Structure formats: structure tokens, C-alpha cells
Amino acid sequence: MNDFDRTDALETPAALVDVDRMRANLRRAAEYCRTYDLGWRPHVKTHKTPELAAEQLRAGAKGITVATPREAEVMAGVADDILLAYPPFGASKLARLMDLPEKVRLTVGLDSEEALRALGSAAREAGRDVAVLVELDMGMGRVGVQSPEGAVILAQLAADAGLEYRGVMFYPGHVRDHVDGQGPAIQAVSDRLGSFLEALDRAGLPPAVVSGGSTPTFWRSHEVFGLNEVRPGTNLFNDRTTALIGACEWDECAYSILATVVSTSVPGQAVIDAGSKALAKEEVRAEGGGYGALLDRPEVVVKSVSEEHGILDLSGTDWRPRVGARVRVVPNHVCVSVNLQDRLWGVRGDEVVAEWEVAGRGRIPLAGRR
Amino acid sequence: MNDFDRTDALETPAALVDVDRMRANLRRAAEYCRTYDLGWRPHVKTHKTPELAAEQLRAGAKGITVATPREAEVMAGVADDILLAYPPFGASKLARLMDLPEKVRLTVGLDSEEALRALGSAAREAGRDVAVLVELDMGMGRVGVQSPEGAVILAQLAADAGLEYRGVMFYPGHVRDHVDGQGPAIQAVSDRLGSFLEALDRAGLPPAVVSGGSTPTFWRSHEVFGLNEVRPGTNLFNDRTTALIGACEWDECAYSILATVVSTSVPGQAVIDAGSKALAKEEVRAEGGGYGALLDRPEVVVKSVSEEHGILDLSGTDWRPRVGARVRVVPNHVCVSVNLQDRLWGVRGDEVVAEWEVAGRGRIPLAGRR
Numbered sequence: 001m002n003d004f005d006r007t008d009a010l011e012t013p014a015a016l017v018d019v020d021r022m023r024a025n026l027r028r029a030a031e032y033c034r035t036y037d038l039g040w041r042p043h044v045k046t047h048k049t050p051e052l053a054a055e056q057l058r059a060g061a062k063g064i065t066v067a068t069p070r071e072a073e074v075m076a077g078v079a080d081d082i083l084l085a086y087p088p089f090g091a092s093k094l095a096r097l098m099d100l101p102e103k104v105r106l107t108v109g110l111d112s113e114e115a116l117r118a119l120g121s122a123a124r125e126a127g128r129d130v131a132v133l134v135e136l137d138m139g140m141g142r143v144g145v146q147s148p149e150g151a152v153i154l155a156q157l158a159a160d161a162g163l164e165y166r167g168v169m170f171y172p173g174h175v176r177d178h179v180d181g182q183g184p185a186i187q188a189v190s191d192r193l194g195s196f197l198e199a200l201d202r203a204g205l206p207p208a209v210v211s212g213g214s215t216p217t218f219w220r221s222h223e224v225f226g227l228n229e230v231r232p233g234t235n236l237f238n239d240r241t242t243a244l245i246g247a248c249e250w251d252e253c254a255y256s257i258l259a260t261v262v263s264t265s266v267p268g269q270a271v272i273d274a275g276s277k278a279l280a281k282e283e284v285r286a287e288g289g290g291y292g293a294l295l296d297r298p299e300v301v302v303k304s305v306s307e308e309h310g311i312l313d314l315s316g317t318d319w320r321p322r323v324g325a326r327v328r329v330v331p332n333h334v335c336v337s338v339n340l341q342d343r344l345w346g347v348r349g350d351e352v353v354a355e356w357e358v359a360g361r362g363r364i365p366l367a368g369r370r
Numbered sequence: 371m372n373d374f375d376r377t378d379a380l381e382t383p384a385a386l387v388d389v390d391r392m393r394a395n396l397r398r399a400a401e402y403c404r405t406y407d408l409g410w411r412p413h414v415k416t417h418k419t420p421e422l423a424a425e426q427l428r429a430g431a432k433g434i435t436v437a438t439p440r441e442a443e444v445m446a447g448v449a450d451d452i453l454l455a456y457p458p459f460g461a462s463k464l465a466r467l468m469d470l471p472e473k474v475r476l477t478v479g480l481d482s483e484e485a486l487r488a489l490g491s492a493a494r495e496a497g498r499d500v501a502v503l504v505e506l507d508m509g510m511g512r513v514g515v516q517s518p519e520g521a522v523i524l525a526q527l528a529a530d531a532g533l534e535y536r537g538v539m540f541y542p543g544h545v546r547d548h549v550d551g552q553g554p555a556i557q558a559v560s561d562r563l564g565s566f567l568e569a570l571d572r573a574g575l576p577p578a579v580v581s582g583g584s585t586p587t588f589w590r591s592h593e594v595f596g597l598n599e600v601r602p603g604t605n606l607f608n609d610r611t612t613a614l615i616g617a618c619e620w621d622e623c624a625y626s627i628l629a630t631v632v633s634t635s636v637p638g639q640a641v642i643d644a645g646s647k648a649l650a651k652e653e654v655r656a657e658g659g660g661y662g663a664l665l666d667r668p669e670v671v672v673k674s675v676s677e678e679h680g681i682l683d684l685s686g687t688d689w690r691p692r693v694g695a696r697v698r699v700v701p702n703h704v705c706v707s708v709n710l711q712d713r714l715w716g717v718r719g720d721e722v723v724a725e726w727e728v729a730g731r732g733r734i735p736l737a738g739r740r
Contacts, residue, residue: 011439011462011733045677067678069381086643086678089630089694092381111635114693142679143633143641150635173676260459263513265481265520271513273456277709281652306543307415307705308437308456309512323484324459335677339647339710342732362712363381 007350008326012260013278015341016328017237017356019348021254023055025236029218030060033230036222041065041083041211043233044075046335048360049344052236054078063105065231066360069096073366074359076101083107083133083211085169085231087115094118096365098126107209109169111135111145113157120161131164133211136196138189140174148199155205167207168196169231176216176245176285186217190224197226216247239334240293244286256295256328257337259310261321270312270321274329275305280336295328302329377720378696382630383648385711386698387607387726389718391624393425395606399588400430403600406592411435411453411581413603414445416705418730419714422606424448433475435601436730439466443736444729446471453477453503453581455539455601457485464488466735468496477579479539481505481515483527490531501534503581506566508559510544518569525575537577538566539601546586546615546655556587560595567596586617609704610663614656626665626698627707629680631691640682640691644699645675650706665698672699 007016033040042056043065053064053075063081066072072082073096080103087110088094100106110116110132123130134154137144145151151168158165170193175185193210200207213221213230215238221230237255238248259274275281279292279302290301291310303313310329314320321327331337338344339361346354377386403410412426413435423434423445433451436442442452443466450473457480458464470476480486480502493500504524507514515521521538528535540563545555563580570577583591583600585608591600607625608618629644645651649662649672660671661680673683680699684690691697701707708714709731716724 009462011460013733087632089632089643090381092379111633112693115632118694137635141636141639142676142681144635146635262457262459262485263481265507265514265516266511273459276650276652276706280646281650281706282646283653306512307709311512323482324488336646336651339677342734363383364712 005352007258007345007347007352010258010345010352012258012326013274014258015338015344016256016258016347017344018254018256019346019353021252022236025238025252025254026055026059029232029235032219034060038213038221038227039209039211039229041229041231042236043067043085043231044071044360046233046236047338047344048074048358049356050074050078050359051354051356056236062229065233068360068363069093070363070366071360072097072100072104072106076104079104081105083109083169083231085109085171087112087119089115089118094122098122098128105131107131107133107166109133109135111143111154113154116154116157116161116163120163124162129164131166132158133167133169133209134158134165136168136170136193138170138172138192138212140171142171142173144170148196151196152199152203152205155200156203165205167209167211168200169209169211172212172214172217176214182217182220186220186223193227194225215242216245218247234334237334240288240330240332241284241286243330244284244288250298253295253330255334255337256330257292259327259329261323261325261327262309264321264323268314269303270314272302272310272312272327272329273308275307275309277307278337278340279305279310279329279331280333280340281305282333282336284332292329292331295330298330375722377628377715377717377722380628380715380722382628382696383644384628385708385714386626386628386717387714388624388626389716389723391622392606395608395622395624396425396429399602399605402589404430408583408591408597409579409581409599411599411601412606413437413455413601414441414730416603416606417708417714418444418728419726420444420448420729421724421726426606432599435603438730438733439463440733440736441730442467442470442474442476446474449474451475453479453601455479455541457482457489459485459488464492468492468498475501477501477503477536479503479505481513481524483524486524486527486531486533490533494532499534501536502528503537503539503579504528504535506538506540506563508540508542508562508582510541512541512543514540518566521566522569522573522575525570526573535575537579537581538570539579539581542582542584542587546584552587552590556590556593560593563594563596585612586615588617604704607704607708610658610700610702611654611656613700614654614658620668623665623700625704625708626700627662628696628698631693631695631697632679634691634693638684639673640684642672642680642682642697642699643678645677645679647677648707648710649675649680649699649701650703650710651675652703652706654702662699662701665700668700
């Protein structure tokens with residue numbers, strides 16, 4: 001690898017992480033969780049980088065959340081308490097989970113008898129203790145058990161299947177727009193959750209863990225009655241969507257894509273070398289449109305992207321960059337942008353202070369890596 | 371790696387390539403180009419896989435088109451005529467291009483004096499012959515010289531900069547909707563191109579190469595006066611968008627994501643383990659909505675995606691998959707889905723016949739690979 005010490009020397013597009021902002025975001029999250037006595041189990045799908053998971057654990061995280069076997073394998077090097085927040089199906093995924101180092105306390109979230117029985121068989125055969133959280137639908141309508149009775153049945157089945165029933169989880173992904181006006185939506189989650197917890201209590205299955213939380217709802221997690229664990233991912237870095245919906249300040253955005261202006265041929269715009277294969281192409285679910293905005297000039301929006309091009313809309317600014325100029329773009333959704341990177345560069349201003357491989361990216365078993 | 375012989379054994383999500391369909395797509399493209407005497411220079415950004423570039427070259431491609439230094443490095447193992455269709459900026463990118471094997475005939479597309487001079491300096495220092503194509507804007511409004519005079523100036527500057535002026539290129543990405551009604555749009559491109567070619571001829575700079583073409587316009591490339599090279603990428607695999615706009619048949623879609631149904635908790639839908647990190651999340655610019663459709667049931671659409679989940683809309687079908695069932699999803703845009711894969715599996719029906727690493731993915735220099 002090259003020796004870098006300034007961002008000027010980086011090839012673009014490059015993913016930059018402002019380490020001071022990231023650590024401030026970390027500290028704020030940790031402090032909030034301490035204040036309200038919430039277990040903090042950050043979702044590492046946002047960064048997929050073991051060094052950053054290690055920072056979260058040092059800052060007070062009780063464990064981590066992962067999305068894939070690959071993430072679990074990579075993170076097992078730094079974490080010994082891992083929640084896989086997705087039901088694993090198929091012999092290959094189950095085998096990879098059972099092959100995690102013994103010291104890893106593995107918990108899996110699921111919402112079906114099929115997933116539970118398959119996991120139970122794999123755990124029994126492997127002689128491994130595995131715990132489960134029953135996933136509940138708190139109104140998002142994606143996955144999760146629909147009724148309190150359904151939750152009780154799955155919790156009861158867990159023991160039959162040779163698994164430890166540890167509690168429940170949900171993802172309030174539907175509560176995200178207009179953070180300031182979220183009160184009623186948070187209350188609805190709280191009420192609905194209450195009816196599930198009550199049924200589980202009545203059945204003699206009180207959950208030890210009640211895990212929820214997302215970045216948009218993060219700072220109101222303490223308003224959800226019964227919640228004792230949160231799993232935010234994005235708020236380590238934040239992104240344009242998080243800022244636009246009011247769940248962070250713009251200057252708390254720690255992640256950006258360093259890009260070069262490669263064409264100014266067409267008047268009123270400038271084309272950069274970061275498109276859907278660097279920023280991703282996710283529409284923003286908030287006013288503003290486009291696919292990202294400049295870190296130092298948030299009024300300049302990436303109005304469209306193709307694979308290797310992003311088009312900066314210059315209609316609202318007098319700024320006119322020259323070909324060859326460099327900019328930093330905050331993408332709409334940081335998690336999918338990180339997933340497009342080989343590595344992240346830790347920076348402090350224009351100084352490069354760290355290089356991290358995005359080792360949890362992809363699907364290939366760590367052992368079989370080529 | 372594991373030994374696979376059936377798709378049943380693959381871990382999901384997995385990217386499948388129907389090798390017979392792919393080869394039929396290849397043959398049709400090659401035959402069209404032969405019929406109309408068009409040079410065929412497929413864009414490998416679609417597959418990023420050297421084995422597939424080699425197939426294209428064996429089928430009659432005159433060379434390949436690449437988007438990144440990484441693609442150029444990886445493809446140099448199989449191709450000796452490479453067009454980088456994007457202007458390279460920065461010392462690192464230029465050095466990587468100059469370090470390509472000597473046997474590679476390198477051409478670069480660009481639209482600015484800045485790009486031209488930087489490339490010229492690098493070529494001179496490296497003692498390498500590099501050719502350029504002047505990129506023209508044929509109405510898309512993304513990049514490209516705006517006027518015939520501008521094209522003449524850049525072509526003249528090329529020689530001063532120590533580069534070989536080889537011709538012109540453009541990308542008609544604005545001509546894509548309603549392929550059957552494209553006549554006027556194709557005619558407009560043809561007319562506009564004519565005025566550029568005339569000016570270059572008058573200046574004594576007739577282009578040897580006039581390179582255009584995209585997948586949506588592919589089959590009408592012969593209607594563009596003066597065009598002698600085409601650079602389609604997508605039509606090796608096709609995708610849902612290509613089918614929806616009428617530029618291919620549904621049964622010419624050669625690429626799909628094998629996914630597992632992981633939850634059927636919410637009535638009227640089924641959740642699969644392929645979301646924006648496997649299919650990508652690009653809205654379709656055609657009727658139908660959603661982010662993909664089932665290969666064998668195109669009426670079943672992936673109505674929404676989150677990172678590791680896709681939601682199948684079952685409202686228009688009686689089909690009710692069980693948890694654990696497997697499906698194949700054709701994504702809206704194949705190029706960005708491939709870019710999310712570590713590898714592609716060549717299949718014939720349910721049989722796995724090939725495994726290809728997506729070696730051109732990412733940005734890290736091939737030599738510095740970890």
C-alpha cells in the first residue's frame with residue numbers, strides 16, 4: 001500500500017471518516033444509553049469494520065448487532081457478544097454461525113417456527129448454546145410476529161428446539177420522518193409493545209432483553225416502555241437523511257466521499273467521479289431531493305448519479321469549481337455507501353490518520369477468503 | 371472454496387448467470403455488429419469479470435471499455451485494447467494507467483483541456499503511447515464537449531499534448547424510454563453528431579473512431595450516421611429495466627439473484643434475504659415500480675427493499691411461498707447489482723457450472739491487493 005499522510009494524495013472516490021466527529025457521536029450515544037440505563041448494542045452493518053466495532057465496545061457497548069455471517073465472522077475477532085438480527089436459512093449460513101469461536105455468545109433474532117427449528121437443530125448438532133430473540137412487528141410491516149399470542153408460541157417453542165429464549169426485538173423503521181413530531185408514533189410503539197410484554201409475562205415468559213431502537217428514534221428510546229436495549233447503526237457516522245429528518249446536526253456527519261470534479265462542460269453543473277458505485281443511489285425520504293450534498297456547502301446537492309458520475313447542481317450557488325477540484329460529499333444513506341468501499345480513511349481535517357479495511361463486506365466465508 | 375454442483379447448495383443471496391442466455395445475448399450482439407459493420411467494444415463495468423470479458427473478445431469484440439483503473443488492471447490479463455471511458459485525474463490514477471502492461475493499447479475519453487494536459491504529461495513521462503477520444507454531449511447533458519468548435523479545439527490540443535487523437539465518443543443515455551418510439555431521438559443524435567463530424571472534417575481532423583451506443587439504443591445504432599463503434603454493457607445480461615423499456619425480452623434476462631424467503635409474518639407479502647446490498651435500490655424508470663421481479667413470475671415485484679430484506683408483493687398472485695423457499699430475482703439495474711457481489715455463479719437450470727470472481731470490483735490497485 002501507499003504511504004499517505006494528506007487527503008490530497010488519496011485516489012478518488014475515497015471514503016473519509018472524520019475521526020473527531022465519529023468519536024463525539026460515539027460518546028453522545030454512550031452517554032445517552034448510560035443516562036437511561038439502556039443496553040447499547042450498535043449495528044455494525046453501518047461500518048463493517050472491526051476496528052470501529054472495537055471502538056464502540058471500548059466506549060461502552062454491551063455487544064454488537066450483525067446482519068450477515070460474514071460480519072459475524074469478522075467481528076468475532078473483537079466482540080464476544082453478537083446478535084445476528086436476521087434469521088439464518090440454509091446449511092451454509094447455519095454452519096458458519098456454529099463455527100464461530102466458542103467464546104462468542106450468539107443470539108439470533110427470528111420470527112418463524114421454521115427458522116427456530118432449523119437453528120435449534122444446527123445448535124444441537126454443534127453442541128452450541130444459542131439464544132434467540134423473538135422478532136416483533138411494532139408497525140413497520142416488514143418482518144416480525146404480528147400478535148402477542150404468536151410471540152408467546154415462538155418463545156415457548158424455543159426451549160423445545162433446544163434454544164435459550166432471551167427476549168424480544170423489533171425495528172421501528174417506520175418511525176423516521178419528522179423526528180420532532182414523533183411523539184404519537186413513539187407512543188404507539190410503546191403501547192403496542194406493552195401488549196406483547198404483558199402477554200409474555202402472563203405466560204411466564206418475561207423477556208430478559210427487549211431490544212429496539214434505530215437511529216431516527218434513538219434519542220427517544222427511553223420513552224418506549226419496557227425497552228432495555230438499542231441497536232442504532234447509522235448514528236456512528238450519520239448521513240444526509242439523518243440530518244434532513246432532524247435526527248442529527250449537519251456538523252455531526254462524520255462520513256463523506258472525497259471526489260474530484262471531472263467535467264464542467266455543461267453549464268450550471270459540475271460532474272464528479274462519485275456516482276451510484278460510491279455514494280449509492282438511494283432517494284432521500286425528506287425534502288431536498290438528490291443523492292447527497294457537499295459537506296462544506298450543503299446547499300450544493302448531487303442532483304443525479306450514474307454509475308461513476310455524480311452531477312452537482314450549481315443553480316443555487318455562485319461557487320464554480322474547476323475541473324480537478326476536490327469536494328466531500330455526504331451521501332443520503334451511509335450504510336449502503338460504506339458497503340461500496342474497500343476501505344475507509346480516518347481523517348482529521350486534511351490529514352489522514354488511519355486506514356481501515358471494510359472487512360465485513362461481502363458474503364464469502366472469512367476462512368475461504370481469496 | 372466449497373464444491374458446488376446444484377444451486378440448492380449455494381448460500382443466499384447469490385448472483386446467478388444463466389450461461390446459455392448470456393451466450394445467446396453475446397451472439398446476437400456480435401451478429402448485429404457484424405451485419406452493420408460496427409466495431410463492438412463492450413463495457414465491462416457490467417460484469418467486472420475477466421472471464422466474461424474473454425468470452426466477449428472470443429465472440430468478436432474488438433476491445434473493451436472500462437470505467438476505473440481497477441477494471442483496466444484486471445482486464446489487462448485478457449484484453450490488449452482498452453478504452454477508459456472516463457477522464458482520469460490525480461497522480462495515483464494516472465500512474466496506474468501508465469503501469470498497465472505495455473501490450474495494452476490504451477485510449478482515454480475526455481472532454482477538458484485539463485484532463486488532456488494531465489494525461490499528456492503522464493504519457494510523456496512514462497514514454498507511453500496513449501490515444502484519446504474527445505467526448506461529445508449528444509443531448510444527455512452530463513459530460514461532453516458542447517459545441518463542434520470545442521471538439522475541434524480539443525482534437526487539435528491532443529497532438530500538442532503528445533497524445534494520439536483517435537476520434538470521438540458519446541453516450542446517448544438520455545435515449546432510453548419507449549424504445550419503439552425512439553426514432554426522433556435517434557434522428558436528433560444523428561443530426562447533432564453530423565454537425566460535429568462535419569466541423570472535425572473541415573478542420574482536417576476526421577475521427578477514425580466514432581464511438582457511441584448504449585443498451586437501450588443498441589439495436590438502432592446503425593441508424594446513427596457516422597457511428598462506427600458501440601459500447602453496450604448491460605446487454606450481456608439484460609435486466610428488468612431493459613425488459614420494461616422493450617430493449618430485450620424477459621427471457622433474455624440472464625442475471626438473477628437467488629434469494630431465500632425468510633419471513634411471511636405480514637399477510638400479503640413475503641420477505642426475502644436480498645435487499646439493497648444484493649439487488650441495489652434503484653427505482654425503475656418505467657411502469658411497474660419496485661426494485662426487481664421474480665424471474666419465473668415477473669408479476670411478483672420486489673415492492674420495497676432495506677439493506678438485507680426485499681419485500682415481495684403478493685397482492686397480484688395466488689402464489690404463497692413458504693419460509694425457506696427460494697426465488698430468483700431480476701434486479702432493475704444489473705450493473706449496480708453485480709458491483710455488490712463477490713462472485714457470480716454460472717448456472718444451467720439448477721446446475722452450477724462456473725464460479726467467477728468479480729475481480730474488477732472496488733478501487734484498490736491489483737498489485738496492492740490484500
